[in-house]
Amino acid sequence: MTKENIAIFTFFGATGDLAKRKLYPSLFKLYQKGYLKERFGVLGTSRADWSTDQFKDAVKESISGLENSAAEAEKFASHFEYVAHDVTDQAHYSALNDAIKGLDEKFEAQGNRVFYLSMAPNFFGEIALNIKSQGLISDNGYNRLVIEKPFGRDYESAKKLNDELTSTFNEDQIFRIDHYLGKEMIQNIEALRFGNTIIESLWNNRYIDNVQITLSESLGVEERASYYDTSGALRDMVQNHIMQIISQLAMEQPVAFTDADVRVEKVKALRSLRVYSAVEAASNFVRGQYSAGETGNDYRDEDGVPEGSNNETFVAGKLLFDNYRWSGVPFYIRTGKKLADKFTRIDVVFKKPLIDIFAFPQQSDAALSANVLTIYVEPKSGFALTVNAKSAGQGFETEPVNLDFFQDAESEKEVPEPYERLMHDAMEGNSTNFASWSEVAYAWKFVDVIRRLWNIEDPQFPNYRPGTMGPKASDELLERDGRSWVYKLEK
Ligand SMILES: NC(=O)C1=CN([C@@H]2O[C@H](COP(=O)(O)OP(=O)(O)OC[C@H]3O[C@@H](n4cnc5c(N)ncnc54)[C@H](OP(=O)(O)O)[C@@H]3O)[C@@H](O)[C@H]2O)C=CC1
């Protein structure tokens, strides 16, 4: 049976892009599924001088197409209220407090509060401090802070932010959103590994040759240059999403499938990630920036990108763990904008059999292929294992064949959107799929070395064409180890 959640949400940045495109539709889906019923309220706030009716209209607009009837949308929107407020104006938090208390009383929310910061990160610390000093914390229900990315821009700034947040909220009240952790197939990594003896027993350096993680995007920087040009692919995708994926792939089996136990293992994995010296970083990481394609612009000529920007729109790298399970197994990663296609996949490449008995005495021309387990995260959800099998026929040739599983359209429909899943988890107090401070800290320490190196070296940009899989140096990174990317473009 679906359990009803009871809470008052306060959305800071309520008129913003993320709130309208993702947060209200996700709350609405929770409402349609019965996780939210009567006892929830939403206070939206930002500087815009909106009335509650205007806010309700914006909410209805953002869920249009999802609702079954106008009455359903109206009923959902009746839980929303708006207060115009500048988060830097301390005195005005009392208005928010009154509105939250009013909603709490109206919807009998028992003092449960979720503060969702969907604003530019430079406001996060200040809002958290004011939530406490201006008395927005309830003393009868729970108080949780959901916080958007980016969490700092290096270790130092992240630490400062964390200190500000933890002066109001305890670690178990802070939910650092990483929407990749809300994706179905990322969550499936744990099921696949710890639910299958045949996989977990081979999940180590005796049997795995290398692991490849690709987060490929076909769009360019679009309208987000002001943010993206100060971030770049390393901070935007590697420090958070890729580090989270890698920690799930590399961690040891948790004692139990609880948030505390999973976090312990993810942190242990990240602690054993080798933090490079500058020299090692230079040889193990490559960056790229896209040029004009047949239609678009060079990145440097995109709207809002400063002339001559050295910001990277592509990263590839090789990561190494210094621990018993993974010593000697490279984890190759790559991500970038304006690549060949939009997809996310993980390829786990197993070692080939030590002896290829079919190659001797020359019974077969074809060498055995390495077994590859591919986790397809998006756009399709599923996994495939390539194994060598005998080709049908008189002779004895082997060929790789696929054992695969893909979710069908029916089950895809059941899969919650990442934000839907994560907001539900936050109400449930389940932080398994949120980044803990220690994970964030270790990820920054790893990334900072590369960033510092790139800040002082002048790159040769642009160095890749749209529609490719990035610069040549990304392929060379693997070729030099006698390997290649499993996913490559057909020539
Ligand atoms: N958009 C996206 O796809 C994604 C966004 N994020 C993260 O989500 C957060 C929000 O992003 P996004 O929605 O795109 O940003 P927007 O710029 O679209 O929205 C910012 C919001 O903050 C409000 N705001 C700005 N200054 C103040 C202020 N002084 N006091 C009160 N309200 C203020 C704005 O309203 P007003 O101007 O009326 O005050 C607006 O509602 C960021 O941390 C971003 O990194 C993360 C992943 C994806």
Ligand SMILES: O=C1O[C@H](COP(=O)(O)O)[C@@H](O)[C@H](O)[C@H]1O
């Ligand atoms: O966090 C971010 O992720 C998106 C890619 O997310 P996806 O779910 O569409 O794969 C990326 O475009 C954006 O730059 C980054 O901030």
